[in-house]
Amino acid sequence: MIKSDFHTHTSFSGDCETPMEDQINKAIELGLEHFCITDHLDLDYPERYGYFDLDVGPYVDRVLEMKDRYKDKINIYLGIEFGLVPEEGVSKRYEDLANNHPFDFILGSIHTINWKDPYFPDYWEGKTRHEGMVEYFDTILASIRMYNNYDSLGHLDYIIRYTDIPADPGRNKELLFDNFEYKEYSEVLDEILRHLIRKDKALEVNTAGYKYGLGSTHPGYSVLKRYKELGGKLISIGSDGHKPEHLAYDFDKTHDLLLATGYDAYVIYKNRDYEFVKL
Ligand SMILES: [Zn+2]
Ligand SMILES: [Zn+2]
Numbered sequence: 001m002i003k004s005d006f007h008t009h010t011s012f013s014g015d016c017e018t019p020m021e022d023q024i025n026k027a028i029e030l031g032l033e034h035f036c037i038t039d040h041l042d043l044d045y046p047e048r049y050g051y052f053d054l055d056v057g058p059y060v061d062r063v064l065e066m067k068d069r070y071k072d073k074i075n076i077y078l079g080i081e082f083g084l085v086p087e088e089g090v091s092k093r094y095e096d097l098a099n100n101h102p103f104d105f106i107l108g109s110i111h112t113i114n115w116k117d118p119y120f121p122d123y124w125e126g127k128t129r130h131e132g133m134v135e136y137f138d139t140i141l142a143s144i145r146m147y148n149n150y151d152s153l154g155h156l157d158y159i160i161r162y163t164d165i166p167a168d169p170g171r172n173k174e175l176l177f178d179n180f181e182y183k184e185y186s187e188v189l190d191e192i193l194r195h196l197i198r199k200d201k202a203l204e205v206n207t208a209g210y211k212y213g214l215g216s217t218h219p220g221y222s223v224l225k226r227y228k229e230l231g232g233k234l235i236s237i238g239s240d241g242h243k244p245e246h247l248a249y250d251f252d253k254t255h256d257l258l259l260a261t262g263y264d265a266y267v268i269y270k271n272r273d274y275e276f277v278k279l
Contacts, residue, residue: 002251004034004268004277006079007107007154007206007238012039012059014052016242020062024070026244034075034268034277037063038107038238041097042083044090046115052083060101077270079105081154085112086142098149105269107204107238108147109154113139118162129163130184137188144195151269152202152236155218156192158209182222193227202234202267202274203227205258210250211239217254224261234274235266255279 005027010020020037027035039059042052060078067076080103082094098106113136116123124132136159144153160180182189196203206218217224224235237254241247258266258279267274 001031002237002248002255002266002279003032004036004237004266005032005239005241005248005251006034006036006077006105006152006236006268007038007081007204007240008036008247009039009240009242010037012054012062013242014040014050014054018243020066022244023241023247024066024074024076026247028070028073030248032074032248034077036077036079036105036238036269037066038079038081038105040081040083042111043093044085044087045083045112046117049117049120052111054080056080056097056101064102077104077268078102079107079269081107081109082150083111084108084143084147084150085110086139086146088146091147094147095149102271104271105152105236106150106272107152107154107236108144108150110136110140110143118159124162132163133159133180133185134188137185137192141188141192141195144192144199144201148199150201151272151274152204152234153192153196154204154238155206155208155240156203156223157220158206158218160214160218161209161212182226186226189223190226190230193223193230193232196227196234197230197232200234202236203232204236204238205254205266206238206240207249207251207254208240208246210253211246217257221257221261224257224263228262235263236269237266
């Protein structure tokens with residue numbers, strides 16, 4: 001059983017209402033040993049959509065307080081999810097935040113592409129699905145080329161949540177399922193995976209894809225196989241749970257998927273350093 005959830009949210013995130021202690025109590029109830037809280041900070045998030053701001057000081061204090069309060073029951077880790085963009089000024093601000101707080105783990109995720117959020121229809125206006133996905137993957141590559149102070153790349157292909165692919169419930173039970181044709185994007189995806197490997201960064205396996213009925217983690221089977229093939233070893237695992245019932249979501253299935261794609265361990269982070277945990 002996977003006993004570590006390294007991507008979770010609390011009410012410090014703009015899109016989450018669950019109090020931190022409710023998440024922690026659920027994690028304890030689930031029998032998790034390692035629990036990393038990674039609330040959102042998206043500097044430069046387009047104002048017309050809303051806010052993904054985070055009051056970093058109080059957030060850090062609160063997680064550290066919880067870490068101490070629950071230390072006999074569960075290991076709590078101070079994480080954060082940075083919404084990366086390929087902008088020098090923004091990268092510099094993330095860099096300062098990363099250096100000035102005692103984070104255990106920094107997740108780098110890309111939520112906006114040229115000041116548009118693919119969650120909203122205006123991103124897709126005048127684009128085919130293929131074009132929208134390529135632009136997203138290109139933005140990931142540009143962002144991680146510019147910004148290096150993170151540990152794992154979050155939900156690599158989560159954009160498929162917002163494309164028009166109907167979830168096929170008949171296939172959701174299958175493990176070796178992909179939501180898009182890897183070959184169509186192999187050039188840019190290989191560049192991203194090679195970059196992560198060169199920089200000793202982890203690739204996150206985000207289990208929210210199962211929750212969304214997509215039948216796969218983000219990323220799924222073929223990307224995980226490819227990362228392994230290229231020499232990738234560092235896999236971090238997270239549910240991206242915004243509610244207690246979504247923590248450790250489908251971790252059993254994820255365990256089997258990782259074994260099927262050639263992995264025998266995943267990583268957790270303490271003080272920005274990884275250690276392997278056997279599957
Ligand atoms: Zn995210
Ligand atoms: Zn998240």
